């Protein structure tokens with residue numbers, strides 16, 4: 001059941017930081033490495049900036065003509081033999097899936113990564129109806145076994161150490177808890193997943209892109225797990241958000257070049273698979289799902305967030321995300337993109353997310369489809385302030401909280417600090433590692449000139465109020 | 469209910485679409501960067517975790533296959549140039565491929581930019597061959613290399629095939645401790661046999 005309580009992202013991030021001296025530095029380091037690889041990959045493409053511009057414009061064109069592209073996609077996919085369903089929201093999406101499975105007496109499905117299915121809470125819905133749902137992406141499977149949502153849209157278990165995974169697998173699939181070798185652990189899961197692929201009555205996927213011109217959709221994975229799910233069980237069900245449309249096949253030349261370079265700094269994913277109607281001897285069901293997207297399309301300040309291709313680059317670069325862990329956001333989407341998407345699902349629940357940012361603008365700089373992410377974060381703050389979602393003291397505190405998360409060592413010592421001599425000056429600079437690679441002499445935004453102690457006392461007072 | 473959902477989603481989209489329409493952009497013809505397509509392709513296949521071999525003819529390819537996979541187990545070939553142990557055309561159900569050690573498939577073309585090969589349903593005969601096989605051998609004509617993804621998408625013809633995959637090396641993951649491991653779910657290894 002959905003919990004409507006306001007997400008206290010700062011407190012949850014603090015807990016991630018405070019747990020030990022291992023998780024947060026590892027998380028930070030691994031994501032920063034992905035960011036640096038992304039920079040190197042982008043530099044190798046002379047037309048990189050032009051590609052970003054083109055991708056942005058193609059997406060804006062598609063979204064401002066979405067009606068025609070959706071009907072074109074539907075027509076072409078149907079004529080290829082796919083069955084197309086429409087879902088206004090998560091409930092309708094899940095019902096379609098359930099209806100398809102029930103009609104065919106399917107009791108177990110194997111799924112690859114789909115943020116939309118995550119959004120819809122599909123797995124829990126199906127499990128409540130007796131369906132066995134197995135995640136096939138390794139990271140997603142790790143999260144499923146640990147009963148946690150993915151913490152990153154591309155690297156779902158990036159907040160876990162290999163020791164965490166070794167413990168988890170030892171409990172669940174009988175591996176040696178002392179063996180933390182990723183090769184050993186991956187092999188163990190490969191063998192465990194293999195039988196589930198063979199038992200499954202349906203394979204479920206999402207889609208990275210849907211092509212109006214041919215009624216095709218594209219799924220990108222590194223493991224090949226989506227392809228096994230689509231090629232082995234007789235039924236393939238694909239959940240596709242209505243914003244995934246692209247007009248033409250040739251557009252993929254631009255988007256495939258951008259996607260994995262932005263995500264992990266690799267030239268492409270190992271598998272870029274194109275589904276145009278059912279495979280020989282199989283069935284293909286496509287669920288075109290709105291779930292808040294049309295509403296977002298009508299928000300003048302926020303509709304361009306629909307351009308997002310879910311690469312995760314904004315998360316990898318975000319100094320606040322890297323130190324918070326994705327689970328702190330308490331939402332399907334975390335990091336900068338989460339901050340601007342989540343409130344469109346529930347303004348009150350996610351009203352504090354827009355304050356969980358330093359507004360440094362790095363996300364906007366790396367976004368392959370040029371979404372003005374940091375501007376939208378600021379805009380969301382204005383929405384939240386206008387709607388008085390936050391008490392004044394808390395609003396002030398968070399401007400500073402963002403700064404503290406860039407300096408975890410300060411935060412960690414907070415418990416023992418006798419008095420707050422630390423002054424956070426308005427233009428308090430981010431440390432070099434973060435600032436330099438952006439190579440822009442941009443004026444950093446101003447923050448409330450509040451001392452750490454003031455912030456800390458407010459933070460403590462708030463927590464005491466809630467009896468924790 | 470179904471028709472109702474369709475019209476409601478489409479009506480909502482129509483109502484909410486921004487009134488200021490953005491034009492589809494002019495896509496420039498980007499300069500091709502790789503001078504020697506084959507050499508670039510080979511390098512990229514290796515970067516992606518694959519290997520490349522040059523073969524003079526089908527007999528040489530068959531001999532190499534036998535030597536490389538002497539004890540591997542069942543070999544299933546989807547191309548008439550190579551003979552395996554199992555007839556792919558007799559396969560009725562993808563599950564019959566669960567015990568295949570080596571799948572052999574001829575790719576339509578390769579991409580110099582990233583080392584991808586393009587495989588369609590027609591090339592795989594049974595799609596699962598590309599994903600249940602423990603190891604893959606991909607035959608590719610050394611002449612069939614395009615420069616980049618722009619050229620690649622001019623050659624895919626999605627209207628002619630229900631399934632097509634750009635495969636770039638073997639299966640990979642870095643989901644545990646950000647350490648790269650090959651053979652997560654799909655093929656553990658991928659070898660390209662360059663064969664005219």
Ligand code: SF4
Nearest residue numbers: 308309311312314367
């Ligand atoms: S907002 Fe941009 S950078 Fe972030 S996930 Fe989406 S496409 Fe990638």
